[in-house]
Every structure is written in structure tokens, then in C-alpha cells.
Amino acid sequence: MSFWNETADDAEAWHQIDWGRVDRDVTRLRRRIFKAAQAGDMKKVRNLQKLMMRSAANTLLSVRRVTQVSRGRKTAGVDGETALGPKERGRLARMLLRDGAARPRPVKRVQIPKANGKTRPLGIPVIRDRVHQARVKNALEPEWEARFEARSYGFRPGRGCHDALAAIFQVVGKPASQRRWVLDADLSAAFDRIDHAHLMRSLAGFPARDAVEGWLKAGVMDRGAFAPTVEGTPQGGVISPLLLNIALHGMEEAAGVSWRRHGNSRVLKDGSPALVRYADDFVVICHTEKDAHEAYRRLKEWFAPRGLAFNEEKTSVRHLTDGFDFLGCTVRTYANGYTLVTPSKDAVRKAKGRIRDVVRSNRGKPADRLVRELSSFLRGWTAYYRPWSSKRAFKEVDRTVFGQLWQWASRQHRRKGRQWIAARYWDKRIPGSDNRWIFGEGSAYVKPAAMTRIVRHVPVLGTHSKDDPALTDYWTERAARRTKLGLENRFIQTLAVRQRGRCARCGLDLVEGAEFEPDNIHDWVSWFDSVRRTLNVHHVVHRQHGGGNELKNLVLLHSQCHQHEPPRFEWRLDFMKGSSHGTTFPLPA
Secondary structure (H helix, E strand, O other), rough: OOOOOOOOOOOHHHHOOOHHHHHHHHHHHHHHHHHHHHHOOOOHHHHHHHHHOOOOHHHHHHHHHHHHOOOOOOOOOOOOOOOHHHHHHHHHHHHHHOOOOOOOOOOEEEEEEOOOEEEEEEEEHHHHHHHHHHHHHHHHHHHHHHOOOEEEOOOOOOOOOHHHHHHHHHOOOOOOOOOOOOEEEOOOOOHHHOHHHHHHHHHHOOOOOOHHHHHOOOEEOOOOEEEEEOOOOOOOOOOOHHHHHHOOOHHHHHHHHOOEEOOOEEEEEOOEEEEEEOEEEEEEEOOHHHHHHHHHHHHHHHHHHHOOOEEEOOEEEEEEOOOOEEEEEEEEOOOOOEEEEEEEEHHHHHHHHHHHHHHHOOOOOOHHHHHHHHHHHHHHHHHOOOOOOOHHHHHHHHHHHHHHHHHHHHHOOOOHHHHHHHHHHHEEOOOOOOOOOEEEEOOEOOOOHHHOOOOOOOOOOOOOOOOOHHHHHHHHHHHHHHHHHOOOOOHHHHHHHOOOOOOOOOOOEOOOOOOOOOHHHHHHHHHHHHHHHHHHEEEEOHHOOOOOOOOOHHEEEEEHHOOOOOOOOOEEEEOOOOOOOEHHHHOOO
């Protein structure tokens, strides 16, 4: 059975793709590459990578991820082309299946503003190059997932900011910990300075090595002017984060980190520093100040042949009692010997600024719109900080929220008194809570940040990888918990857990793109908003045919799967707990 219906038009062929089967085939092949790399059988690894590059399932899944899941799907390259509709996606998939990869085109330079007033250059490849990069990534990533260090967390499947912060807390969180000096480091323009020759040596033997080199040397179009690229990998390319991780692989050994076996696990040797890295941001936690400076010296030498260097402005050696900021949080040891992870002052300041901007932009607008926009931001922001000691910061944010909302309401009703305004917008709105100062309109309300329950994050164990076939149940449970975290409605949470975080029709993650953790606080805000917008509750037996609202008759679907539901379909929930053969819900004749 073919994945692609050549006789149908592009839109129809796209809708007829069995995405569950596509995903299973790509996942199976990724796992085979991982196992071969883990066993050191490089000949088998190369053969399987060639098979992945020829795979039609890999091509289709790559088109879906680039045009439907990726955050940059609406941004065109130098050719001005995107594929935002089923017809365009189908046409792109058909051309790639027929013609294969094309010669790499230059990337489009886009300047993204940074918080410090400077800009970050992004390189946006054309859409065909992005899809081909996604295909190559599926072949290359499993090989390196079998090699990457345990405490490398950035831009890796199933790993994210919370894992990196939890790993730091594991090292310094106990009062008895002897590691109290930190090299708080940052690399200067890491994506733009990676040495091509060194990176190509790391990819020796990889079947698509020439394609990778072609993307690296494709050049840049900046405001109509072409410039060649002699170093770096475009920050904006699908494969660029993986190439950065490959370039930085081995940093632990360079910093002097050493491990020993302890039962079935590995622990740091006595006297060894600990290194935790998230992309190009990392910390080295040492016993003494001298050790921290020695780690700095060793790493500086190690970076040189890779074309990389420390950002001296953001790199420092400090004691834990002074604290340091990492990924939007402050890690600090207090006088009582305990170490806490809290939202950084800068993060709280930016949150207050964002709240003011949201409220001001809604002056004169309906209250329900203000509630929707403000709740979306607060839901994502609090979710990012809910694993840490954040109650004080949440209360501080709530004070700003209340003040801004009161100003908004007073502007809306200049001739009304305080009691009228309070009665109009504030009331007891949250079931089970006696708090009457909840702002809202109708059934919609702004949930105070301080009412967010602190839920400690369980970090990824050791070198666990999503490509390891022996850990399927482990990653399935983590995906289900993570999807549940993004759903506030308990009834929908129950459905998500029952379906183990997967769509009941296509079998893919309920939150599209959920195989990757959001990279930063801004991505968490947009991720939580996407959870709300992209899921629909579906009646297996339609209500017009006698179906009810019982839990057994309901499933969660992607909104697109819901729109294009076929007339007859058997919902096989093979991923449900306690089901070895799946549960079938047949539609009536």
C-alpha cells in the first residue's frame, strides 16, 4: 500500500495520507539507526541512513513538520514560497517524491530584535531546502542521540529547559553539596562562527554529508545583496541546532568532567566538576574558584579549532551565594544552606512589561478579548515557572495584573464609581475558591498566577533518548503527562491521559510538535496557546445517531483531523493504557 495517492488531486492526496503509519515507519527506522550506532556497527548505520533518505514516509513527515508544525512555517525564503494549505502541501510533497532534493538556494537574512536592543541574524532557507534538511535530520539525529552527553539538553527530542534547570538543582540543591563555584558561560554568536572544516570532519562517512556542506556554503541574501558563507550555520535552518550540538559534543571531557559506575547508573566522580549545557548556554559547577578558572582555560583552548569563543561580557566565575541566572531563572544558595531556583528579576520585569502592553493594547476593546489575551500569556508564563520556587514572583505579577486591570476598567467607565466597577468585573468565578477578586467577563476569567499549583519537574534520566526502542513506555508516559500539563479542563485531561497524549485518528502527538520541548519562555506561551486552539473533542458515535457525552464515546482529535474526518472510520486507540490489541469504536452503519 502506497502512502501517496497519485490519482487524486494534491489536496485530496494530502488528506488521504495515513499519518499514523507514516510516523510509525519513520520512528521504526530512527530506532534501528539508534540501536546500530549504540552497538558501534557503523556500516549498518550508514546503510540505514541511506534507507531513511530514500523513504517516502520520511519525505511526507518532513513536509508536514516544516509546513504545518514548525513555528517558522509562515516565513518564506528567497523564493517567496510557503505551503500553508493542503493543496500547496500536497503539491510540494508530490514534487519532492518525484524529483528529490534540488540544489541548495541562499538563505534569506532576517534580523530579529533582542532584549538588549541588539539584533540576532536569522537565515531562512527556501521551503524545499527546509524539507530536505528535515529529511537529513531524521537520518543523522538518531546516530548522534546514541552519542550525546547526558547533560546536554538544548534542541534535543524530549529534552528542554526544565530538564537543564533540574539537572543543575540536582548538583547544587543539597546542603551537603561541595560544588559551590560556577563558571556561568555563554558563547559568542555560536551559530555564526562554527568552523565548517571541523564540522565536516565530525560528519565523515554520513551519506548526506555533501548536502550538509552545500547548505553551509549556500550563501546569504541580505536586502538583495548576496554574501558567501565561510563559517557558521544559519540560525533558522531546520538542521542548524543539531549541527551546533554536534560541534559542541565532547565539551564535558574538555572541561574535566569524569563519571563512575554506581550500580546501573553513572554518577560524578569525587572532585569532578559538573557541566550542564543548553545549546550554547552552559554552566560548569566546581568545588573551588581555582577549578572554575581552570575549566574556563581548558574550554577556551577546546573552542578555538571549532571557530568558537566565550562571550566575555556574559561569562563569569561566581559563588553560589551570589547566584547566577540561567534560562530565565536565578539559582542561588542562601544563608541557611538551601539552594532555590526562582524566576529571575529580569524575567519578572519583562512579564510585567508584557502585561502592561497587553492591557494597553486592549483599551477601548471588549473585556472578553482582554481576558483571552492576558490569560494566554499568564498560562504559559506560569507553566514555565511552576516547577520552581515561584510563589513570591507569582504574587508580584498578580499585583501588576490587578493594578493594570483596574486602570483598564476605570478608563472604560469613567463616570462609574469604584463599587460599580468592582461589581461589574470582579467576582467569585473559580469553583472551589472563595476569592471574589477574580476579573472576568461572562464565563471567561483571568486566573491569578498565585493560584498556579507548584508541580516539580522530573528530569530526563541519564542519557535516555526518544530513539531508544527499549524506552518506549518511558517516553509515552512523559508525553501523556506533558500534554495533560497543557490542558486546564480536567475532563479533557482525562481524555488526553487515556489516549496517552496522541490523536485518536492520526496517532500523532495531540500537541503537534510535542516531540520537542519549547525552547524558552516565549515558546511556552505560544505552546500553551496552541494546545487550546488545535484540539477538538469528537463524538465517536455522533449525537444524531444516538451517541451521548459519556467518556467512552469521546476522543480528542487535532482540529484538522476533526475537519477532515472520513464518513466511516474505526477509531483504533492502540496506544491506550491497558490495551494490547487496541480498542475499536465502530461508527454506525
